[in-house]
Amino acid sequence: MTPASRWVVAVRTSVVLVLALTFQLGIAPSLGLFGVQGDLLLLVAIAAGVSAGPDRGAAVGFAAGLAYDLMLQTPFGLSALTYATVAYLVGGLQDSVLRAAWWIPVLTATLASMLGVILYGVFGTVLGEDLVGVALVRTAAVVALLNAMAAPIVMKATEWAIGSGRGARARGVFR
């Protein structure tokens, strides 16, 4: 299969980001559990890391976080910083993990979602937001659960948008 051109990837990624943002802003607040809502933009960032590795994953994570930051009244750039970091870490981890089973990316998304929320809390606290506490762990656990439910769909959509960098990365590793 011929790899999609950069423009196609950019357009497809934008479509996925707009859809995720629309869902996050318009629907997710009503679909919470215990007063906590899932974080689709974080999930897109993680999926990008899984699909395309640390480099492109971090770039997509940054874009997802920035788009989210534009719609919130939280510190501008905090989501971008967090999502780029999480996508980079996940992408780096995925380089060295074999993914024969379907549940490995879902488990990765679950754990990375938890990490993302906690990282957001830690970065936020460094910036004076006072987010670290028991409530943060509870929020992280619920976000991880909700994101795990959405992970298969978001993973597919992101892979369609960005393409899978597995082949190229594998060739690079074994060269």
Add this chain to the structure above:
Amino acid sequence: MALSRRTGGRSRLTIALLVLTSLSLLTLDFRDSPIVQSARRTAATVFSPLRGAAESVSEPFTNAWHGITGYGGLKDQNDELRRRIDELEGRDVLQEDAAQQLAELLGQQNLEWVGDIPTTAARVLSGSPSNFSHTVDISKGSDDGIAVGMPVVNGAGLVGKVVQVTGSRATVQLITDPDFAVGAKLLPSNVTGTARGRGRGKDLVVDTPLEPDSEDLPTPGTSLTTSGAELSAFPDSIPIGKVRSVRESGGGLAVDLVVRPMADTERLAFVTVLLWEPPA
């Protein structure tokens, strides 16, 4: 292997640049850069129709979800009952404050009384769009005369203030937001302080100039309203909350009050925007 090293190096460069960019944006935001405000306003305006469409289309599904998670058909009834309770509680504080105001300020002109300020009621469209954001979106915007900075109340008391406006909707920063601060006064002592939010579901904290052995130390249940001090961002006498406890601060030299907000910001269905702009 050479490619792998090159790829790894590029990845590290990418993440370093992205982190640097994020930190630059955070710095701009902390300096209240108009670029950030303008970008947020534009994004909110552009995204408003999409968001509205998503909310409408998803309503049956979200109702089904509420049913599954036990919220169900009691939601509307609960909202209505809660609104009535809020109004009754708020009325108590307002009457207490009104009596004091009348006794002390009768005859003074230009008394800024909340009841005289024009208002517009709005429906709460959606809750906070993030787990770390303390805002709600309401169904009215600049087309209805709403502007940034206007106070938002409900039957119980102060809910927050408008922080972003588009033509048909506005974003309200809730009183529980850790970045929210409002000048407050204790009744009947008139001791003033600053009330600050501490996050979702948490009480407010009011720092006061009171000393731990002060005669004016409030007892639990004492009411607080907005102070309405000169150049205040809020008009006078809007109920804020009731003192839950008193604690020492500043190494035992001062006193902080833990205050339960009158308005339940977790379950807002309707709010009222006071069409009152803070003095420049």
